[in-house]
Amino acid sequence: MNQMNTALPAIPPAAVELNGVIKRFGKNEALRGIQGRILPGRLTGLVGPDGAGKTTLMRLMAGLMAPTEGRITVAGLDPVRDSMALPDLIGYMPQRFGLYEDLSVMENLRLYAGLRGLERRVHRDTFHRLLEFTRLGPFTTRLAGQLSGGMKQKLGLACALMATPKVLLLDEPGVGVDPVSRQDLWRMVQALTDEGMAVIWATAYLDEAERCAAVLLLNEGVLKFDGVPGELTARLQDRSFKLLNHCHDRRALLSEALHLPAVCDGVIQGNAVRVVLRTASQRDAIEAFAKKAGAELQPVAPRFEDAFIDLLGGGPGGVSAIAQKMAPVALDSGIVVECRGLTRRFGAFTATDQVSFQVRKGEIFGLLGPNGAGKSTTFKMLCGLLRPTAGVARVAGLDLRTASSQAKRQLGYMAQKFSLYGLLSVQQNLEFSAGVYGLEGALKRERIAEMVQTFQLEKRLNSAPDELPLGYKQRLALACALMHRPPVLFLDEPTSGVDPITRREFWTHINGLVRKGVTVLVTTHFMDEAEYCDRVALMYRAKLIALDTPDALKAQARTRRNQEPAMEDAFIHLIQAVDAQDAAQSKKAAA
Amino acid sequence: MNRRRLIALVRKESLQVIRDPSTFLIAFVLPVILLFLFAYAVSLDIRKVSIGVVLESDGASAQSLAAAFGGTRYFQVTPARDRREVAGDVVSGRLKGYVVIPQDFERRLVSSVPGALVQVITDGSQPNTAGFVAGYAQGVITQWLASRVAQPPLPVVEVRSRFWFNPEIESRRFLVPGAIAIIMTMIGTLLTALVVAREWERGTMEALLSTPARVTEILIGKLLPYFVLGLLATLGSALLAVFVFDVPLRGSWFTLLLLSAVFLVPALGQGLMISALAKNQFIAAQAALFSGFLPAFLLSGFLFEIDSMPAPLRIITYVVPARHFIASLQTVFLAGDVWAVMLPDMAAMLAIGAVFFALAKAKTRKSLDT
Numbered sequence: 001m002n003q004m005n006t007a008l009p010a011i012p013p014a015a016v017e018l019n020g021v022i023k024r025f026g027k028n029e030a031l032r033g034i035q036g037r038i039l040p041g042r043l044t045g046l047v048g049p050d051g052a053g054k055t056t057l058m059r060l061m062a063g064l065m066a067p068t069e070g071r072i073t074v075a076g077l078d079p080v081r082d083s084m085a086l087p088d089l090i091g092y093m094p095q096r097f098g099l100y101e102d103l104s105v106m107e108n109l110r111l112y113a114g115l116r117g118l119e120r121r122v123h124r125d126t127f128h129r130l131l132e133f134t135r136l137g138p139f140t141t142r143l144a145g146q147l148s149g150g151m152k153q154k155l156g157l158a159c160a161l162m163a164t165p166k167v168l169l170l171d172e173p174g175v176g177v178d179p180v181s182r183q184d185l186w187r188m189v190q191a192l193t194d195e196g197m198a199v200i201w202a203t204a205y206l207d208e209a210e211r212c213a214a215v216l217l218l219n220e221g222v223l224k225f226d227g228v229p230g231e232l233t234a235r236l237q238d239r240s241f242k243l244l245n246h247c248h249d250r251r252a253l254l255s256e257a258l259h260l261p262a263v264c265d266g267v268i269q270g271n272a273v274r275v276v277l278r279t280a281s282q283r284d285a286i287e288a289f290a291k292k293a294g295a296e297l298q299p300v301a302p303r304f305e306d307a308f309i310d311l312l313g314g315g316p317g318g319v320s321a322i323a324q325k326m327a328p329v330a331l332d333s334g335i336v337v338e339c340r341g342l343t344r345r346f347g348a349f350t351a352t353d354q355v356s357f358q359v360r361k362g363e364i365f366g367l368l369g370p371n372g373a374g375k376s377t378t379f380k381m382l383c384g385l386l387r388p389t390a391g392v393a394r395v396a397g398l399d400l401r402t403a404s405s406q407a408k409r410q411l412g413y414m415a416q417k418f419s420l421y422g423l424l425s426v427q428q429n430l431e432f433s434a435g436v437y438g439l440e441g442a443l444k445r446e447r448i449a450e451m452v453q454t455f456q457l458e459k460r461l462n463s464a465p466d467e468l469p470l471g472y473k474q475r476l477a478l479a480c481a482l483m484h485r486p487p488v489l490f491l492d493e494p495t496s497g498v499d500p501i502t503r504r505e506f507w508t509h510i511n512g513l514v515r516k517g518v519t520v521l522v523t524t525h526f527m528d529e530a531e532y533c534d535r536v537a538l539m540y541r542a543k544l545i546a547l548d549t550p551d552a553l554k555a556q557a558r559t560r561r562n563q564e565p566a567m568e569d570a571f572i573h574l575i576q577a578v579d580a581q582d583a584a585q586s587k588k589a590a591a
Numbered sequence: 592m593n594r595r596r597l598i599a600l601v602r603k604e605s606l607q608v609i610r611d612p613s614t615f616l617i618a619f620v621l622p623v624i625l626l627f628l629f630a631y632a633v634s635l636d637i638r639k640v641s642i643g644v645v646l647e648s649d650g651a652s653a654q655s656l657a658a659a660f661g662g663t664r665y666f667q668v669t670p671a672r673d674r675r676e677v678a679g680d681v682v683s684g685r686l687k688g689y690v691v692i693p694q695d696f697e698r699r700l701v702s703s704v705p706g707a708l709v710q711v712i713t714d715g716s717q718p719n720t721a722g723f724v725a726g727y728a729q730g731v732i733t734q735w736l737a738s739r740v741a742q743p744p745l746p747v748v749e750v751r752s753r754f755w756f757n758p759e760i761e762s763r764r765f766l767v768p769g770a771i772a773i774i775m776t777m778i779g780t781l782l783t784a785l786v787v788a789r790e791w792e793r794g795t796m797e798a799l800l801s802t803p804a805r806v807t808e809i810l811i812g813k814l815l816p817y818f819v820l821g822l823l824a825t826l827g828s829a830l831l832a833v834f835v836f837d838v839p840l841r842g843s844w845f846t847l848l849l850l851s852a853v854f855l856v857p858a859l860g861q862g863l864m865i866s867a868l869a870k871n872q873f874i875a876a877q878a879a880l881f882s883g884f885l886p887a888f889l890l891s892g893f894l895f896e897i898d899s900m901p902a903p904l905r906i907i908t909y910v911v912p913a914r915h916f917i918a919s920l921q922t923v924f925l926a927g928d929v930w931a932v933m934l935p936d937m938a939a940m941l942a943i944g945a946v947f948f949a950l951a952k953a954k955t956r957k958s959l960d961t
Contacts, residue, residue: 059797059959062801063801063958064797064800064801064958064959065958065959065960066958066960084803087801087802087803087804088803090801092797092798092801093798094794094797094798094801095794096793096794097798098794098795098797098798098799099795099798100603100607100795101793102606102607102610102611103603103606103607103610107603107606110599110602111599111600111602111603112802113599114595114596114598114599114600114602115596115599115600115799115802115803115804116802116803117593117595117596117803159798
């Protein structure tokens with residue numbers, strides 16, 4: 001990437017300028033007057049929850065759409081007027097990386113080299129440079145479709161870098177990529193910005209924002225913040241605290257803490273509860289609360305997510321209406337979900353390999369792992385959607401192979417993306433799931449009425465689920481899964497793509513249900529959500545590589561340099577340990 | 592238009608064509624299946640049609656006529672004494688019709704008053720077969736009447752029918768060329784419609800559009816490989832037709848390929864137009880089936896003769912490219928290189944193709960704005 005320096009002086013002061021950018025799709029206003037400057041030589045995060053308008057803004061900058069109003073300048077060009085010249089100056093990696101999965105790594109590179117008009121004689125050097133940069137050298141003949149998420153992303157990046165662009169646009173590069181590969185991507189982006197490239201990184205993960213040199217924070221098409229992320233978190237100085245070493249149920253503690261008028265946001269972190277105050281002057285209130293609860297109060301550094309929630313006026317309350325209505329779960333067995341030697345093979349490929357664990361009643365059990373690690377396969381076997389090749393799975397003491405339908409009655413299942421019926425109205429969705437679980441007559445009507453009331457769906461009964469705001473969609477999906485009062489709840493990536501406030505609301509319900517004795521199994525790729533779990537099972541390459549409480553997992557990753565490792569650090573640490581072990585073993589075998 | 596970009600796109604598309612199992616299925620397996628079906632399973636020839644012959648009269652002439660029905664290779668006769676015995680079989684479809692030789696047959700035969708001699712009942716629910724039964728029955732009777740006149744004086748006029756182009760009147764000889772047209776429609780229209788929609792669906796179009804590649808280059812890069820694939824599939828189907836199914840190829844191979852190349856213009860154009868309008872592969876496939884495959888099947892003269900269609904439908908057939916292609920294909924297979932017949936057809940196909948391409952160009956999205 002050394003040639004890039006020579007091309008630098010041509011860059012105007014700002015790599016991208018946004019002047020009152022408005023984009024409408026029909027009645028819907030996706031961007032409502034965005035004003036901002038993106039500078040070269042640094043990483044700018046375009047941050048916001050799904051539906052905030054990030055992708056639209058990226059596409060406008062890439063010249064793939066024209067703004068309805070306002071002006072955009074990218075590398076000194078107008079993306080619409082100079083649409084012929086712009087592509088030579090930008091690299092754009094769309095979501096899902098824009099790769100051809102039926103072409104090999106090398107063939108993808110050749111295609112983009114040809115499209116960029118690279119001369120044949122420079123192909124070898126360019127490919128060599130990019131392959132070295134992305135460390136994809138050993139995989140040139142592999143089909144892109146057979147690469148892992150992280151490798152796909154690197155290849156997508158290599159293709160976008162083909163013509164050494166001045167502005168690099170990356171749309172959600174971190175989605176579907178395991179933390180180890182994400183780490184690699186940060187390294188590469190760092191190298192690029194050091195050489196003067198303007199890199200724009202769109203993301204819904206708020207923790208990624210903290211790593212950016214500058215941030216444009218979007219919410220519902222409005223620019224909420226433009227500047228250095230530290231500036232935003234600095235506003236929350238002395239407002240974030242952790243409640244440690246208490247002897248209470250931490251879920252009850254969180255619920256009570258959220259009741260305090262002084263507290264604007266709170267989450268669970270392992271055994272601790274993390275709260276954010278509305279103003280720094282309210283420290284007394286939280287100190288009194290900690291004292292009463294017998295907890296130790298520790299000031300902690302504010303996070304970007306705290307700032308985001310604060311910007312939006314605080315999180316939801318801590319009481320779940322649905323959990324309050326529910327009678328405590330009566331189940332005899334202490335072990336609610338159990339699997340032993342659970343294995344599933346698809347042909348020669350083993351998706352789940354000898355997985356065993358037990359989940360106790362009233363526990364939140366998290367299943368974590370990179371994409372393709374076997375989480376979903378394991379999950380599907382546990383809810384009876386997939387037959388295991390070997391091993392036993394039991395739910396509420398019932399063997400899923402022999403008593404599948406009785407076992408299924410005991411569980412509520414919320415699939416990825418909520419899986420509501422788009423062609424049925426909200427009311428019909430509720431009636432359908434009640435019917436599917438065998439509710440009839442008065443009981444059916446009573447339960448539906450109850451769900452409608454507690455989730456405030458009255459005004460939405462005749463809408464199609466797709467018209468609902470995300471938060472309502474999630475409530476509806478949860479209502480459908482809870483209709484038959486299941487003692488066990490399976491949640492498959494329940495909060496992916498959901499904004500932090502809706503996510504908090506969701507966890508309030510889950511926490512409330514667990515306190516009533518409901519057992520919850522959850523898969524997630526939000527590392528900080530793993531903190532809500534009592535125990536976390538980490539899956540990697542079809543195997544269970546760790547199973548412990550979040551605090552214990554984090555403790556394993558503690559180093560001298562990193563005294564307070566986050567869940568993501570623990571994850572990376574464990575995976576690297578497995579990789580190192582595998583490498584040592586294969587070396588021994590070779591010798 | 593940049594040559595380097597175009598080559599990159601054509602190479603990419605060709606690799607995808609080769610690696611996608613569904614292209615192979617549609618281009619090479621489907622033709623074999625269709626050709627086998629049309630060559631062996633589907634036959635429009637009328638042979639051994641089951642009918643009943645109700646003999647109500649015991650006269651010698653009546654017996655002789657009944658024997659004449661039994662003797663022809665066109666009919667498989669169920670004899671009966673009462674029409675009630677066979678009427679049920681016609682209702683149930685076991686028999687395609689029946690012939691009644693009435694009680695007073697002998698008297699009618701010698702009567703000088705012109706009148707009906709026998710009654711022929713046919714199953715009108717299958718008009719084609721009904722027509723054949725009526726026609727053949729008429730033929731049997733005429734022949735029988737003629738043979739009754741012992742040693743007739745030499746007839747003044749003798750009718751000898753000859754069937755041109757398809758002397759054995761084998762339906763496969765015109766069905767197989769028709770099947771080739773169906774296959775080409777599938778490849779040209781369905782595959783093209785799908786591949787462009789697929790680029791949008793998988794998000795790769797977005798990546799392509801952010802490079803210097805122009806939309807025209809992207810589309811040409813898609814069409815060229817499918818054009819070659821279409822010609823290869825024609826060649827394969829024609830080889831099968833000639834060497835396996837014994838369909839004669841009276842014209843030249845060059846003409847056959849030229850015709851196919853011309854037909855691919857409207858076929859690909861239609862696929863491109865669909866892909867410009869459809870948002871996803873499912874809709875594209877539906878549109879391709881309804882607007883490409885079904886007309887090629889029903890309105891092209893492949894199975895149903897255009898001359899017997901009602902006038903409005905007949906007019907519609909002129910804009911179905913497969914109609915022109917099938918007519919020309921049948922000419923090149925069964926008659927030879929009759930340019931006077933084929934040139935107008937080719938001109939029609941090119942004209943339809945030009946319209947499709949113009950529409951596709953006007954409707955193709957050049958950015959993500961809709």
